[in-house]
Structure formats: structure tokens, C-alpha cells
Amino acid sequence: MNNWKMVTLVGEDQPGIVAQTTEALYQNSLTLGETSMMRLGGNFSMMMMVSGEGDLSAALAPVAQALNLRLHIDDIAGRLHQHLVPNIQIRVMGADQPGIVARVTGALAASGFNILELESDVAGTAQEPVYIMTIQGISDATVETLQQAVDSLSEEGVDVSVSAIETLFA
Amino acid sequence: MPILEILTIPDARLKQSSEPVECFDDELHAFIAELEETRLAGPAAVGIAAPQVGRFQRIVILDCSQTRRPVPHHGHLILINPEITHWEGFELGREGCLSVPDYTGNVIRAERIKLVAQSPQGETHEYEMESYEARVLQHEVDHLDGLLFLDRVVSRRTDLFQRKVYKKGST
Numbered sequence: 001m002n003n004w005k006m007v008t009l010v011g012e013d014q015p016g017i018v019a020q021t022t023e024a025l026y027q028n029s030l031t032l033g034e035t036s037m038m039r040l041g042g043n044f045s046m047m048m049m050v051s052g053e054g055d056l057s058a059a060l061a062p063v064a065q066a067l068n069l070r071l072h073i074d075d076i077a078g079r080l081h082q083h084l085v086p087n088i089q090i091r092v093m094g095a096d097q098p099g100i101v102a103r104v105t106g107a108l109a110a111s112g113f114n115i116l117e118l119e120s121d122v123a124g125t126a127q128e129p130v131y132i133m134t135i136q137g138i139s140d141a142t143v144e145t146l147q148q149a150v151d152s153l154s155e156e157g158v159d160v161s162v163s164a165i166e167t168l169f170a
Numbered sequence: 171m172p173i174l175e176i177l178t179i180p181d182a183r184l185k186q187s188s189e190p191v192e193c194f195d196d197e198l199h200a201f202i203a204e205l206e207e208t209r210l211a212g213p214a215a216v217g218i219a220a221p222q223v224g225r226f227q228r229i230v231i232l233d234c235s236q237t238r239r240p241v242p243h244h245g246h247l248i249l250i251n252p253e254i255t256h257w258e259g260f261e262l263g264r265e266g267c268l269s270v271p272d273y274t275g276n277v278i279r280a281e282r283i284k285l286v287a288q289s290p291q292g293e294t295h296e297y298e299m300e301s302y303e304a305r306v307l308q309h310e311v312d313h314l315d316g317l318l319f320l321d322r323v324v325s326r327r328t329d330l331f332q333r334k335v336y337k338k339g340s341t
């Protein structure tokens with residue numbers, strides 16, 4: 001059985017972060033599981049499931065120092081091959097305003113919606129920012145029920161649309 | 171009737187192109203019956219292509235009549251030598267594959283297509299498909315050309331950015 005750790009590395013974006021980090025893991029016989037890496041606001045952020053016998057913090061410390069990345073390691077009770085397939089997608093768009101994410105996700109949580117992925121971004125211009133968010137998740141509630149749960153937000157100028165994801169298996 | 175073994179990644183044979191069917195004989199019909207049996211044996215597959223069971227001929231089966239939410243469909247179809255002749259629009263949707271266990275991803279496909287295909291008896295028919303059924307057909311034709319949905323997966327972010335572009339275009 002694997003003992004997985006969750007590794008978080010964050011720092012100012014520059015070329016070579018992924019290559020140097022994963023090379024250090026490989027050289028220390030450490031294995032990658034599921035990962036998510038993305039540039040957010042000029043920073044590069046990495047979340048990685050890592051397992052193996054090697055000394056993880058010793059393996060990554062030199063890279064973190066060289067690239068000026070903050071390193072954080074947690075023991076987790078993670079496993080691979082535990083994917084859940086989302087059946088509902090929600091798109092949100094509206095003038096950027098305080099609490100928009102909290103209000104949308106609050107209404108969804110009250111309907112028993114389980115978020116698997118959430119990505120948001122700010123489009124538009126500095127003068128007129130537009131908040132855009134997509135959420136994928138699982139719910140036993142129907143599209144109509146969830147749409148009703150978020151409809152009151154549209155009066156506040158936030159456009160929220162709920163749709164079913166029919167994942168194809170073929 | 172035997173359930174056929176489904177090739178799964180990283181089997182290199184999944185990248186092989188399939189040949190057109192020329193003989194519409196009893197042997198073909200027997201194979202189609204086995205392919206259908208195999209499609210139904212697994213977890214609810216809406217389609218299957220012959221190369222997924224290691225027979226490199228242009229044969230696909232699809233059936234979009236049993237989806238959770240009803241979609242426009244032509245019922246149960248056995249398509250021999252299907253050829254897409256027209257593509258229109260595009261749509262992002264989530265796909266999984268019998269040949270790619272435990273992974274799903276977002277793929278852009280044409281929203282509406284026209285195609286020509288032969289029946290198991292060799293008669294030529296034309297079809298117009300849209301949305302989900304069109305997506306399944308494009309997924310299957312990819313199998314015939316040695317492509318997997320993995321070759322077309324786009325970032326989850328793509329949807330966000332499409333929406334941005336759309337919004338810009340509409341104002």
C-alpha cells in the first residue's frame with residue numbers, strides 16, 4: 001500500500017518549475033499520483049500527490065530554495081482510482097462583487113450539491129471586471145431543483161446556469 | 171456467445187487505422203452480434219467500435235436511446251464504413267471510453283454532422299445527427315482512425331475562455 005503525501009509548491013512563475021520539481025522527485029525514487037498545476041495571478045501553484053520511500057522534504061528543499069518556492073507537505077489518506085464523475089455543471093457570470101462565490105456555493109450546498117472542481121477567473125477590464133466561474137459536481141437533485149436554488153441570485157445581476165453533464169462512455 | 175476482450179491503453183493497436191468492410195456476409199453478421207454482446211456486457215456503453223476488440227474494420231454500433239435525460243437519436247444503429255460528410259458548430263462535452271479505464275475528460279466535437287454509412291446488408295444510408303448522438307458517432311469514427319478521446323482532451327479551463335470570447339463577441 002502507498003502512503004501518499006500532498007505536496008504544495010507555490011511561487012512566482014518562471015520557466016522550468018515543473019521540470020526541476022519532477023526531476024528532483026524522480027531522482028529520489030518518489031512517484032507522482034494525481035496533480036493539479038496552474039498559473040494563478042502570475043504565481044505558479046502545484047498540488048501533487050506524491051508517494052515513495054525517499055525523503056520528500058530533503059528531495060524538494062533544494063529546488064524550492066533555488067526557485068524561491070514555498071513548500072508544504074501533508075500526510076493524507078489519499079488513494080488513486082477513486083474518481084467520481086460529475087453529473088452537473090454550473091456556469092456563473094456576473095459583475096464582480098463581494099460574496100459572489102459564497103452565495104452561489106452556499107445555495108448549492110444547501111441543495112446537497114458536492115463540488116468536485118471549481119475554477120474561476122476575472123475577465124473584463126479593471127474598470128468593469130466580470131467574474132466567471134465553472135463548477136462541476138455531483139448531485140441527486142435535478143437540474144431544475146438546483147436552478148431554482150440559484151435563481152434568486154439572478155436578481156442581483158449574477159447569471160447562473162445549471163446544466164446536466166451526460167458523460168459519454170463508448 | 172463469447173464476450174470479446176476490449177483493448178485498453180496503452181495497447182498500441184488502439185492507434186491502428188481500420189480498413190473498410192467489403193464483404194457483407196454471415197461472418198460479418200456473426201461478428202456484429204458478438205460486438206453488440208460485448209458492448210452490453212460492460213458498464214452502459216452507448217457505442218463501441220470494432221477496433222476496440224482488435225478487429226480493424228470500419229464497424230461501429232451506437233445506441234443513444236437509453237440516456238438518463240432523453241436526447242435526439244436514431245435508436246440502435248449498426249454502421250458499416252461510416253463517413254462524416256459535414257460538420258457544423260462545436261460543443262464541449264465530457265467523454266469516457268471502454269478502452270480508457272477510470273478517466274474522463276472534456277472534448278470539443280462538432281454539434282451537428284451529416285454522414286453516410288452502410289447497413290450490415292451493404293445498403294447505403296444517410297443520417298443527420300446532433301448533440302450527444304453526433305458526439306458518440308465522432309468518438310467511434312475516431313476509433314476507426316486510430317484516435318482516442320485522449321488525443322482531443324482540452325483543459326477544463328477551455329470552457330471558461332470560450333465563454334469569455336463569446337461574451338466579448340456579443341457586446
Ligand SMILES: [Zn+2]
Pocket residue numbers: 169170266267268269309313
Ligand atoms: Zn471509446
